[in-house]
Amino acid sequence: MSQQIDANGQLRHFLTTEGLPPDLLNRLLDTADSFTGVIDKSVKKVPLLRGRTVVNLFFEPSTRTRTTFELAAKRLSADVLNVDMGTTSVKGESLADMLHNLEAMQADLFVVRHADSGAANYIADRVDDSVAILNAGDGRHAHPTQAMLDALTIRRHKGRFEPLTVAIVGDILHSRVARSQIHALNGLATGEVRVIAPRTLLPEDIESLGVKVYYDPDEGLKDADVVIMLRLQRERMQGALLPSEGEYFKRYGLTRERLARAHPEAIVMHPGPINRGVEIESSVADGRQSVILEQVTNGIAIRMAVMSTVLGAYHDAGREAE
Numbered sequence: 571m572s573q574q575i576d577a578n579g580q581l582r583h584f585l586t587t588e589g590l591p592p593d594l595l596n597r598l599l600d601t602a603d604s605f606t607g608v609i610d611k612s613v614k615k616v617p618l619l620r621g622r623t624v625v626n627l628f629f630e631p632s633t634r635t636r637t638t639f640e641l642a643a644k645r646l647s648a649d650v651l652n653v654d655m656g657t658t659s660v661k662g663e664s665l666a667d668m669l670h671n672l673e674a675m676q677a678d679l680f681v682v683r684h685a686d687s688g689a690a691n692y693i694a695d696r697v698d699d700s701v702a703i704l705n706a707g708d709g710r711h712a713h714p715t716q717a718m719l720d721a722l723t724i725r726r727h728k729g730r731f732e733p734l735t736v737a738i739v740g741d742i743l744h745s746r747v748a749r750s751q752i753h754a755l756n757g758l759a760t761g762e763v764r765v766i767a768p769r770t771l772l773p774e775d776i777e778s779l780g781v782k783v784y785y786d787p788d789e790g791l792k793d794a795d796v797v798i799m800l801r802l803q804r805e806r807m808q809g810a811l812l813p814s815e816g817e818y819f820k821r822y823g824l825t826r827e828r829l830a831r832a833h834p835e836a837i838v839m840h841p842g843p844i845n846r847g848v849e850i851e852s853s854v855a856d857g858r859q860s861v862i863l864e865q866v867t868n869g870i871a872i873r874m875a876v877m878s879t880v881l882g883a884y885h886d887a888g889r890e891a892e
């Protein structure tokens with residue numbers, strides 16, 4: 571059994587989309603869909619996590635992930651603590667000691683973002699059995715709830731994964747989002763997953779993840795049903811991997827002309843933050859085919875689904891929502 575699935579096949583933590591069984595991936599999407607009724611109501615709350623405590627532990631900046639985790643926990647009626655690691659004094663305390671103090675406050679769930687790959691697994695190995703860990707992005711390793719909200723967005727627009735061609739474009743090398751998307755999309759039996767990037771922004775072993783590699787965006791975008799753009803992750807780059815941002819935009823940026831290579835009904839996605847004029851033209855980011863802001867909204871439902879599943883609270887959210 572993986573670290574995140576217990577002996578009964580239940581999701582105990584949510585650390586990665588790698589190796590998750592298709593039925594579990596589909597169940598999370600179905601659960602998220604059932605929460606849409608809650609999000610669309612005037613009183614946007616269900617009591618599934620009443621009396622439970624969710625702690626947001628963000629060691630790295632975040633806008634979308636932190637706020638949608640907080641909203642999702644509040645929609646489920648949990649108590650939420652936001653521990654901003656940028657302002658919390660650790661005073662020489664080890665990470666393990668700090669976590670044990672938070673456990674002592676009877677926290678049920680830690681949402682963890684960290685700049686180091688493997689940080690969420692490290693914490694999951696050290697917390698008490700009563701605490702669940704959700705990975706909100708660790709280094710270049712994984713961002714599983716982002717991948718699941720992306721899958722939810724794709725399913726809502728396209729219905730099924732099997733006939734689809736999904737193209738992921740940009741800085742694949744440094745992207746935890748791309749890795750998690752590839753694992754989730756392959757687990758959901760997506761027809762073809764392509765990655766499109768300069769050689770310097772692709773990991774050597776990327777084909778082993780079950781993707782087709784393209785260096786030329788005009789070829790790679792041809793007939794794609796879903797186009798996912800990624801930003802250049804300068805904070806994780808060492809050395810000069812690119813000539814300039816202007817040159818990158820000319821060669822890989824998503825313009826209207828380039829998007830015309832994809833299927834006419836292709837959707838355009840981006841996990842954010844978007845860098846206009848670097849990886850995507852404004853007219854495309856704000857255009858008819860863009861679903862970028864829908865991704866953010868779907869993040870609330872997915873995070874509600876993951877939190878209620880790991881805390882064993884989800885039975886019939888549809889009935890709760892009535």
Ligand code: CP
Nearest residue numbers: 632633634635841842
């Ligand atoms: N997509 C994403 O993880 O965005 P934030 O860094 O704002 O959370």
